[in-house]
Amino acid sequence: MVALQGSNGKESELSQWQADLKRREADIKRREEALKSAGVPMEDKNWPPFFPIIHHDIANEIPANAQRLQYLAFASWLGIVLCLVWNFIAVTVCWIRGGDSKLFFLATIYGMLGVPLSYLMWYRPLYRAMRTDSAFSFGWFFLCYMLHIGFCIIAAIAPPIVFRGKSLTGILAAIDTFSDHALVGILYFVGFALFSLETVVSIWVLQLWVLYLNG
Helix, strand or coil: CHHHHHHHHHHHHHHHHHHHHHHHHHHHHHHHHHHHHCCCCCCCCCECCCCCCECCCHHHHCCHHHHHHHHHHHHHHHHHHHHHHHHHHHHHHHHHCCCCHHHHHHHHHHHHHHHHHHHHHHHHHHHHHHHHCCHHHHHHHHHHHHHHHHHHHHHHHCCCCCHHHCCCCCHHHHHHHHCCCHHHHHHHHHHHHHHHHHHHHHHHHHHHHHHHHHC
16 A cells, blocks of 8 residues: 555646646747747757857858858858867977977967957857848947957968067968978968958958948
């Protein structure tokens, strides 16, 4: 009898838990429907496909006449990510070959801050501006993107301002390191090419953005 009562008690708790779960699911569904009816877009994380961390759907959310610009801006963002990752690799090799440890520290900061900040400060505002036609988002994108282009130009040159410029894989740093270590120099020359290409693509994005606003 005691065992039967215990079994009934567990079944009752399970039924109560299932009912509570259904109520929560229904509540979440009602909230989602309310947001949709109010015109608030639902942003499910869908990129990258293998480990979604951001919402990104140019084909379905960006107007057709702006998709070329948005895709190019996306390529620009992926480009700066590649530049910073390669910069970290090259500077790490330079550090292993006897370079200053502060170079490695700076390259790490560039990568850890540059990747998320580039997304939050200029790519995401442009994406939002294209969806909502927000003047503020357009203005914020322009301001931050100019800073981005300025950084790319400085990185491609790597002037000897901080630690002889070797924390960035620009042309001056590449020439300097090549005379000491050929492998490090080659890595730096590749970094220079990447930052130069990123600068060109970024200027192209800015030109298309101006044409879009004037069109």
